[in-house]
Every structure is written in structure tokens, then in C-alpha cells.
Amino acid sequence: MKIFAAIFFIAPLTTGLAHAHVSIAIDGEQRCITSDGVPNHEVGTWRPGAVVEEQNHRFCVDAEPVLTDTITRRIHISGMTLTGIPLRPGTAEYYDPTAEKGWSRDRSSGWNVEGVGGLIMDAQNAHVDGDGMYHYHGIPEAVVSELSGTLFAYAADGFEIHYVGSEVQSSYQLKAGERDSGPGGLHDGTYVQDWEYVEGSGSLDECNGALVNGQYVYYATDTFPFFPRCFKGNVSAELMARQRN
Numbered sequence: 742m743k744i745f746a747a748i749f750f751i752a753p754l755t756t757g758l759a760h761a762h763v764s765i766a767i768d769g770e771q772r773c774i775t776s777d778g779v780p781n782h783e784v785g786t787w788r789p790g791a792v793v794e795e796q797n798h799r800f801c802v803d804a805e806p807v808l809t810d811t812i813t814r815r816i817h818i819s820g821m822t823l824t825g826i827p828l829r830p831g832t833a834e835y836y837d838p839t840a841e842k843g844w845s846r847d848r849s850s851g852w853n854v855e856g857v858g859g860l861i862m863d864a865q866n867a868h869v870d871g872d873g874m875y876h877y878h879g880i881p882e883a884v885v886s887e888l889s890g891t892l893f894a895y896a897a898d899g900f901e902i903h904y905v906g907s908e909v910q911s912s913y914q915l916k917a918g919e920r921d922s923g924p925g926g927l928h929d930g931t932y933v934q935d936w937e938y939v940e941g942s943g944s945l946d947e948c949n950g951a952l953v954n955g956q957y958v959y960y961a962t963d964t965f966p967f968f969p970r971c972f973k974g975n976v977s978a979e980l981m982a983r984q985r986n
Contacts, residue, residue, distance in 0.1 A: 773800065774823075782865060784863050784867070788861065792873060800980075802896070802899035806974040807975070812971045813897075817980075819969055820894040823892065826867075826875060827874065828968045832854050832855070835850050835854060852920075852924060854931065856878030858929075865883055877968075880962075897976045900957055900972075904960065910944050910945065912944070916937050957973065
């Protein structure tokens with residue numbers, strides 16, 4: 742399997758919304774991506790009044806990441822695409838039978854709503870949060886179809902995230918049978934807890950990564966978890982500070 746590593750310096754991108762300004766540069770020991778958070782493709786629609794608003798993204802990670810002996814989990818932004826849009830596969834919503842929508846931010850049920858399949862997304866598996874920040878929960882076809890290689894994004898610990906379609910497979914599988922609590926019904930992927938990591942069932946590890954020619958890389962996959970949701974390198978203190986409970 743071939744992977745392609747490169748540093749991209751991206752000129753302003755024309756979009757149906759505005760002009761997205763993105764730059765990727767090495768600053769000391771870090772690689773920093775700065776952007777206004779406006780995607781280079783059409784977006785929406787979502788809930789009434791939800792629109793993309795310009796952001797001041799500055800995403801800095803280790804330029805030369807190394808594997809550690811620990812795994813970091815639950816990072817608010819798990820990566821940033823070469824086009825300057827955050828990867829944020831997780832959600833803050835949980836099954837809540839007392840809520841009008843059937844979910845809320847009350848975690849007591851223990852059933853975390855999965856973004857793709859559980860919430861309203863646009864054609865690029867994305868939406869905006871309450872601050873108008875556009876972010877991907879799953880694979881944006883408009884982006885991966887325009888890649889010049891396979892490098893798609895950088896993860897929160899600095900390792901590359903590649904997209905190679907069906908050439909790699911996630912090792913997460915839907916659980917068999919019905920849920921024994923919460924919303925009940927079959928494990929259908931609506932909730933994170935519908936999935937389980939089954940070592941060896943795919944080609945990737947629990948963080949959606951693998952060693953390729955001695956180099957560790959993550960992959961964006963067409964199935965859960967879509968993007969890495971745990972990290973084997975050093976996550977920057979700045980990104981850790983942005984972590985949401």
C-alpha cells in the first residue's frame with residue numbers, strides 16, 4: 742500500500758459560499774494549519790438558522806510525531822483537513838427519552854448519539870455547531886475526490902490521516918442483537934455504543950491507524966469510526982485545553 746507524504750501550501754480556494762483562506766506551515770517544531778473554516782464546496786441544510794460562520798482556526802501539532810506508550814481519547818477536534826476544516830466525529834448528544842428530539846446533553850443514559858446516522862448532516866457528512874463552526878463527522882466526498890494523493894488531514898497528535906477508500910478496513914463492528922438498555926432496538930449504528938472494536942477483523946487498530954513501511958499513519962474510513970477517535974502520539978497542550986467533557 743502506498744502513502745504519500747507532503748507539506749501543502751494552499752492558495753485561497755473558491756467556494757459557493759466565500760473564499761476559504763488556508764495555509765499550512767512549519768513553525769518551529771510544529772505544523773500549523775490556519776484557516777477561516779469556510780469549506781470549498783456547497784453545504785447545508787440543517788436546522789433553521791444554522792449557517793457556516795467564518796472562524797479563526799489555528800491547529801498546531803507536532804511536525805515530527807512519535808508514538809508513545811499511552812493512548813489519548815475524547816479530543817474535541819481530532820484533526821484538520823488540508824482544506825482547513827475540523828474533523829469532529831464525536832458528539833455531545835445522548836439518548837434522552839424525556840427530550841423532544843429524543844436526545845440531549847444529559848449523559849445519564851450512557852448512549853452517545855453517533856454523528857453519521859444519528860444527527861442531521863449535509864451531503865458531505867458535516868454540519869455546524871452553535872458557533873457556526875463547520876466540521877466533518879464522516880467522509881466528505883467533495884474533498885476526498887479532489888485529493889492529489891492520499892493525504893487528507895493531520896491528526897491531533899501530528900500523524901497524517903490518509904484516505905484510500907476500501908483499501909483499508911476499520912476493525913469496528915456492529916454488535917449483534919438488541920440493546921439491553923437505553924433506547925432498546927437493534928444495534929444499528931445510531932449510537933457509539935452500538936459499535937465494538939474487534940481486533941483483527943479489519944486492517945486497522947483501535948485508533949484507525951496502522952504501520953506502513955515503518956511509519957505510523959491514521960486512516961479516514963467509509964465506516965465507523967470514520968476518523969481516529971484516539972491518539973497514539975502526543976496531543977498538543979492547546980488541543981487538550983479545547984477538550985470538551
